[in-house]
Amino acid sequence: MQPVLNIDDVKRVEVALTREGVSVSELMHRAGLAAAQEVLELGEMDNVVVLAGMGNNGGDGWVAAEALRAQGANVTVVSPVEPDALPGDLPRQVAQSAVRAGASVLVGPSRDELDDLLATADVALDCMLGTGFHGEVRAPFDIWIECLNASTARVVSVDVPSGLSAQTGLAAEACVVADMTVTMLALKPGLLTDDGRDVCGAIVVAPLAEQTDRLVVDEDPVAWRTDLADYLEALLPRTSAVDKFSRGSVLVVGGSRRYPGAAIMAALAAARMGAGYVTLATPASAAAVAQAHLLEIPVVPLPEDADGTLTADARDVVCKLAERSSAVLVGPGLRVSGGTCAVVSALLGMDVPLVVDADGLNCLARLTNGALPQYPEIIRRSAPLVITPHRGELARLVGRPAGGVSSLSDQLDAARDIVWADGGSELVVVGKGTATCCVSVERAVLPKPGPAALATAGSGDVLAGMMASAIAQRSEADVDPALLAAYVCEVHAYAGTLAAERRGSRAVMASDIIDVVGVASDAVDAHVAYPDGPAGE
Numbered sequence: 001m002q003p004v005l006n007i008d009d010v011k012r013v014e015v016a017l018t019r020e021g022v023s024v025s026e027l028m029h030r031a032g033l034a035a036a037q038e039v040l041e042l043g044e045m046d047n048v049v050v051l052a053g054m055g056n057n058g059g060d061g062w063v064a065a066e067a068l069r070a071q072g073a074n075v076t077v078v079s080p081v082e083p084d085a086l087p088g089d090l091p092r093q094v095a096q097s098a099v100r101a102g103a104s105v106l107v108g109p110s111r112d113e114l115d116d117l118l119a120t121a122d123v124a125l126d127c128m129l130g131t132g133f134h135g136e137v138r139a140p141f142d143i144w145i146e147c148l149n150a151s152t153a154r155v156v157s158v159d160v161p162s163g164l165s166a167q168t169g170l171a172a173e174a175c176v177v178a179d180m181t182v183t184m185l186a187l188k189p190g191l192l193t194d195d196g197r198d199v200c201g202a203i204v205v206a207p208l209a210e211q212t213d214r215l216v217v218d219e220d221p222v223a224w225r226t227d228l229a230d231y232l233e234a235l236l237p238r239t240s241a242v243d244k245f246s247r248g249s250v251l252v253v254g255g256s257r258r259y260p261g262a263a264i265m266a267a268l269a270a271a272r273m274g275a276g277y278v279t280l281a282t283p284a285s286a287a288a289v290a291q292a293h294l295l296e297i298p299v300v301p302l303p304e305d306a307d308g309t310l311t312a313d314a315r316d317v318v319c320k321l322a323e324r325s326s327a328v329l330v331g332p333g334l335r336v337s338g339g340t341c342a343v344v345s346a347l348l349g350m351d352v353p354l355v356v357d358a359d360g361l362n363c364l365a366r367l368t369n370g371a372l373p374q375y376p377e378i379i380r381r382s383a384p385l386v387i388t389p390h391r392g393e394l395a396r397l398v399g400r401p402a403g404g405v406s407s408l409s410d411q412l413d414a415a416r417d418i419v420w421a422d423g424g425s426e427l428v429v430v431g432k433g434t435a436t437c438c439v440s441v442e443r444a445v446l447p448k449p450g451p452a453a454l455a456t457a458g459s460g461d462v463l464a465g466m467m468a469s470a471i472a473q474r475s476e477a478d479v480d481p482a483l484l485a486a487y488v489c490e491v492h493a494y495a496g497t498l499a500a501e502r503r504g505s506r507a508v509m510a511s512d513i514i515d516v517v518g519v520a521s522d523a524v525d526a527h528v529a530y531p532d533g534p535a536g537e
């Protein structure tokens, strides 16, 4: 797994490195050399343009320029001011050194001059703005970014694409779209989520010092990005010695007269993820339509009110069914009412692994007055509990205003508020977004995010069904619950990719994802188990 650090923690690592004798000047040299090395590895890169800003990100660029010049490249550095006029000591010194080494400098070019220069470039190094960037991009960098994005040069961004917040992943109006980002010391959350996913290109981490790994871990990384090999312990069992019950049984509690579909999709996804036996319990007036869609899955009708929503009387039947299940999912299509809240509350009180999704989460928000971290006893239990909120649901659960969870960083913060208040190892918060985090009290795990095709109605219901299925199949196993949840997200993401290949990237519907869950999990498992084998290539 690769550690992900908040920007403030990256700065602390920088300070810790200086305490261990690696100066900021030395770090800047190593950063520039690391960027130059990546450029050299691209191959025939004779003409290089370096767009340098005024801070240390620019300093990295001047060092890279000198190193590439030493390798025989034609290097032109574009700077807003003369090298001697750079305000920071370090950037000024490395700029003066690059000039002495023969790098050409173009100061304050017009748009046409910059366009002409970039037209001759094989590669452009983006060193305008790094982690010190804030607000909207000011001149001249806004214009430089436009020219760069319009050019045909390969673009390598140093540390972070200029214009992107490395913390939030939100891009300013002007933001470099890179082919590659060489980021210093560790991954940052903003590179992995939201606009960051579209503008970073391939991400290479340059550790800069042998002490870095240790010092990064000392800073308690805000998250860990998984590699496929990390999932080995999370793989679902594949043995011939099974019957339908030993493969895990899942109870899905969901649906309403108005929304029968969500629960149907969750039940189907649970079956496709490998549970041997799935039961759907749904309000009586949704049961007939559900049964018509579910040939292999029994549907149990439950007491309902005049709106076709569960009443509190449903609790007894649900709890009896839950006792016989290896895992329960509650929420998809449920709606929020006194009756549904009573059912969710009863399930939380049981000793059965439980996944709470969608309206199950909205019931949980209502049961805790929109302040779940203040009522940890409601979710504290001995059996596993996985809650799967998207950003809006997560905001409601922790009492933030609408839109109050708007980045991966926010997702991680809000999820931590919940798991730390709970304090137990049974709880995982799967915070869904353009990057999904699986957060337990132990750590936060980031699975590889899926394609935009997954952002479609019902996709979350499918994930929730898959999650309950995986937990049912691993109920006896001692596996890190955040890792198991991340594995399920990874399979869901790959199923989205397969569905997009089959249907077209904008045409995927949730049922297309369900259809390929089985082949997606086979493929992910093969990659995990045999990373170098034919399936892993």
Ligand SMILES: NC(=O)C1=CN([C@@H]2O[C@H](COP(=O)(O)OP(=O)(O)OC[C@H]3O[C@@H](n4cnc5c(N)ncnc54)[C@H](OP(=O)(O)O)[C@@H]3O)[C@@H](O)[C@H]2O)[C@@H](O)CC1
Pocket: 010, 011, 013, 014, 024, 027, 028, 031, 053, 054, 055, 056, 057, 058, 059, 060, 128, 129, 130, 131, 132, 133, 134, 135, 136, 137, 138, 139, 141, 158, 159, 160, 184, 185
């Ligand atoms: N951490 C590490 O270990 C290492 C870090 N290293 C490198 O240091 C970088 C961080 O350097 P940094 O702190 O000097 O900030 P940086 O990104 O160059 O930006 C500051 C400049 O940008 C300007 N500026 C800001 N906002 C702006 C806007 N909206 N529009 C326009 N301008 C704006 C700001 O101007 P000001 O706001 O001060 O007027 C100032 O001039 C980091 O990303 C990495 O590359 C490596 O060298 C070694 C190891």
Ligand SMILES: [K+]
Pocket: 057, 126, 127, 128, 129, 130, 157, 158, 159, 160, 161, 162
């Ligand atoms: K940059």
